[in-house]
Amino acid sequence: MICEFCGxxxxxxxxxxxxxLQGRLYIVENVDAEVCQGCGERYFHATTLDAIDRHLSMEHEVKETMNVEVVDIAA
Ligand SMILES: [Zn+2]
Structure with missing residues (x-):
């Protein structure tokens, strides 16, 4: 496809x-995307995002867990 930002x-x-998903943050690997070779913008099909939601909603394997810093840039 053609990138809508840079063409x-x-x-x-x-x-x-x-x-x-439902207030929780997940890092999901090997997600199908269209990546712009010009600006790096990533596009995901709605069906791909729905599939992730379904996968996370069911019993699933967890590869690892990580702590995430939440930072207020204005503080
Ligand atoms: Zn682009």
Whole structure:
């Protein structure tokens, strides 16, 4: 597809995505995306995002857990 920000060509790739579901943050690996070769913008199909929601809602394997810092840039 064509990037809507820079007009560059996108390429199908597997990416790591931070994904919120019901107030919880997940890092999901090997997510299908279209990545712009010009500006790096990533596009996800709605069906891909729905599939992640379904996967996380069911019993699933957890590869690792990590602590995440929450920072207020104005503080
Ligand atoms: Zn772009």
């Amino acid at each position: 560059g060509e996108t390429q199908a790739r597997k990416v790591k995505r931070s994904h919120w």
